Amino acid sequence: MDIEGTVLRGPDFEPVEGRVVVEGDEIAAIEERETESDAVILPAFVNAHTHIGDSIAKEAGAGLSLDELVAPPDGLKHRLLRAASHEEKVAAMARTLRYMESTGTGTFLEFREGGVDGVRALRDALAGDGVDFGERDLEAVVLGRDDPDVLPVADGYGASGARDADFGAVREATREAGKLFGIHAGERDAEDIDPAMDLDPDFLVHMVHAEGDHLDRLAETGTPVAVCPRSNLVTNVGVPPIRELAERTTVALGTDNVMLDSPSMFREMEFAAKLSDLPAREVLRMATLNGAAIAGLDCGAIEPGRRADLLVLDGDSDNLAGARDVVRAVVRRAGSADVSRVVLGGETVHRA
Incomplete structure (x- = not known):
């Protein structure tokens, strides 16, 4: 070809x-x-942070706070996910996968709720099981959540945040298994950033409220960060200091919850570029090569x-x-x- x-x-x-x-x-x-x-x-594109299970609840929860929307275990998204059948979740995710593929996303890093069953639902959506759209060719890096026993069927673990639980044991388990460990940090405030970094994660997500000492620490450790500025704006937590983060470490772009934003990397790039005023090449790298580097992929x-x-x-x-x-x-x-x-x-x- x-x-x-x-x-x-x-x-x-x-x-x-x-x-x-x-x-x-x-x-x-x-x-x-x-x-x-x-x-x-x-x-x-490599979309460095998604929650595509939220495809069952697009534009739900207008006006709710971040905690009311997505905080485990009883944020709106978690209640809707529990109420949805396996077939409903697979069908909704399959439509999102088709959209992502048609708009140029080749790989995505997914924080998949629901433990083993949640990972299986995504695998079924990718395989086209029980849906009319057929198999999808995107490469999914699936980080399971909600259950440490998810590691054998997932590509790693995606932790909700250091304030939600002690993730020390699961971090060690991912290290022993040679799998990825990512964790949300600094989304609503700065309080959980140092505890998250203490876990020596493979990457952090959000870092909206990174302060000077956190930026210095990033420069020392080189821990990559996936930023999701459109989502942060929608949930009213602020926007990440993209330029300051990029000056210190590898930064990749993600679209976050399908509940809140379309998984369009075009929209994410445009918003990030105009928010940070970084050179276009650097923003394009955030949407492609940097996400691949986080996941250890050759795309x-x-x-x-x-x-x-x-x-x-x-x-x-x-x-x-x-x-x-x-x-x-x-x-x-x-x-x-x-x-x-x-x-x-x-x-x-x-x-x-």
Whole structure:
């Protein structure tokens, strides 16, 4: 498979005219050459933090506080999840997966509620079991929650926050199993940041209320952070200091709860870019390569040997035509209507 156009090559997304050569599920080469194509080719997105079980409750709970919405065990989302059948959750998640795939997300890191049963529901949604949409080709990194016994069936553990429980034992279990441990921290206030960092997590989520000493500590440890600014704004907890975090550690973008926001990485990039005023290349890296680095995956950049997860945009769409800075246009302007093709694992999974 060859795809021609303007290729955003490598970790710095250098725009080059040419083609991406795909062999099997890998990128074999990037060849510079003249083409007639207006396509813009970039890595498929890596969504670094999701809760897609919330697909059963989109836009529920308007006006509720963060705790009333999502705090375990009796926040609104948890009550709705308990009330929903396995089949209802699978069907709702399958629709969200189809949307994510069609809008260029190739990989996502999911904090999956419901213990073993919750992980199985997501696996069923990915496999298309019992739904009309068929199997999805996204790669899911599933971090189970609510039950330490979830580790054998999950890719790691996603802790709700250090104030909710003592996660020391489960952190040690993930380390022994060689699996990921992520934890929410600093979402509503700064009180749980140091206890979360004391666990030496593989990554932190949110860090809205990171203060100077926390930023210094991040610089020392290099602990990555997944930020979800649209979600934080909706729940009225503030917005993360994205620029300050990025100056100290690896920062990736996530869309958080489907209950609150669409899992669109286009929208997340645009909001993060305009909120932080960081260079477009850095924001695009947050939406691709940085999330892949957190999960230890070989996607997120167009380089030989990496997994062929590619997003192809129509550079001659009414929205993108005439862009003087193609990377900035991708980050601040592009949207789902500009998607012409999505390739995951070397296979075309969506075509406009």
